[in-house]
Amino acid sequence: MKIIYKLKQIAFFAVLIALVASCDDNLPDVGGAEQNYNNTYGLIAANTNLTLYYKAIQLAGLESALNTNDDYTYFIPADAVLEAYLVKTGYVNQLGYPDITLVPVDVLKQIVLSHVVKGAKKRVGKLSGVKADYLETGELTTMANTANPDLYLLTVNVTDGILKVNGSDKQAPGLDYYATNGFVNVLDNVISLTPPAPVVTALSQSFANPGDMVIITGSNFVKVSAVKFGDKAVTFTPVSKTEIRATVPADFGSYSLIRVETAYGTSNIATLGVKFLVYGDDFSGAQAPLSTWSWGGTEDFQSTEIVGRGSKSIKRINADAWSGVYMQFASINVADYGYLKLSIYSTKSTRVLFSIGGTNDDDGKAIDIKAGQWNNVSIPISDLHPEKLGATINSLFMKEYSGEKGTVYLDDIGFL
Structure with a gap:
C-alpha cells in the first residue's frame, strides 16, 4: 500500500510539473517578471534574465533617466549574450570571468542607450484600418543617437512577427513583453551603433x-x-x-x-x-602588344569608340562565352609592384578574370564589372598567385567569366 501511495504521489507531482511547464510556455512573462509588472524599468528590474543590462543602467548612472513613465521600447541582450560580449571585448577579471564593472562609464552609457527607443512600439502584424505605433522594418533613432548623432541608426527587421535587430541573423526570442509604458524585446545579440572602419x-x-x-x-x-x-x-x-x-x-x-x-x-x-604603364593609348609607342593570341572573339587595340582617358582603348568582342585574350609586353620585376591596375568598360554587367602569370583559371582573379561605366580595377599582386610568377612578368590575360557574349573596352593598364 505504501508503495502504491508513493507511486501516486510521484505521478501527481509529475503531472503537476508537466502542467506547470506546459503553462509556462504560454505564460505572459519572461525571466520570472510578469508582463504589466509596472513600467518598463520595473519589468527589467524584476527580470532574472536581464540582470546585467539592469546593472549596466545603474553603473552608467541612467536610472533616473529611464525609470520614468515616458513611453519606451527596449531591445535588450539576455545575460548570457551580454556576458559573451564582455569576454569578446576584453572586459574580464583576473580569473577570466566577464565583469561589467570594468567597462568605462561612457562606454556603458552608449551600450545602454543604444538599446532604447522612445515610444511604445508593439511587435504585431499591421491590422487593416487600425492606426497604431507598430514596430516595423526600418531604422529607428535610439537614445544613443540623440546623444551622439555620428552613431548609426538602429536597423530593425520585422517579418511575419519575427524580429531581427542591428543586422543580426538571429531572431529575437519570444514575444515583446509589455509594461504600463512600453515594451521589452529580449535579443540574442548586443547592439552596436558605432561606425566600423571606413x-x-x-x-x-x-x-x-x-x-x-x-x-x-x-x-x-x-x-x-x-x-x-x-x-x-x-x-x-x-x-x-x-x-x-x-x-x-x-x-x-x-x-x-x-x-x-x-x-x-x-x-x-x-x-x-601607376608606376609602369602597359597601355595608355598604345603599348609604349607600338599599336599592338609584343605578341598576342586569343580565342572566341576579336580585339581592336586602337579603338576610338569608348575611351577612358586619352584617345584610344582596347576593344574586345567576346563572340563566345568564356573566350579570352593574351597580351605580351616588356618584362618587369614583379617584386617592384603591388597592384595590377586597369580600367574596363562593359556594354552589360559581366564578370572578367585577369591574370599576369598564366592562362589557367587558378592563376587569376575574377572581378564583377558594372555595365555602362568605367570600372577602375586594382588587383593586389598577392591575389594573383605570386608564388607562380617567378622574378619577372610580361603578360596580361583576360577571360570572359560570366558565360555570356559581350563587348568590353580596356584602358590605362599598368602596375603600381
Missing part, C-alpha cells in the same frame, strides 16, 4: 594631376580625420558618409596609395596612377 570602394578617376579634385566613394566616412596620399595628408572635404572630395597635392608624381582615416579606424588602400 571602406573605400572607388575613386572618380584612375589617373590624376596635381590640383585635380578626386571624389572618393565608399562607406563609414564618419568623423574623418585625414585623407592620405601615401604618407602625406591632403586637403579634403567630407560630403557625406559615402563621399569625400580630396585635392591631389602639388608634389604628386605618377601614382599614390590612398587611405581614409576616421575616429573609428583606417580604410583599405585605393590606388591612383
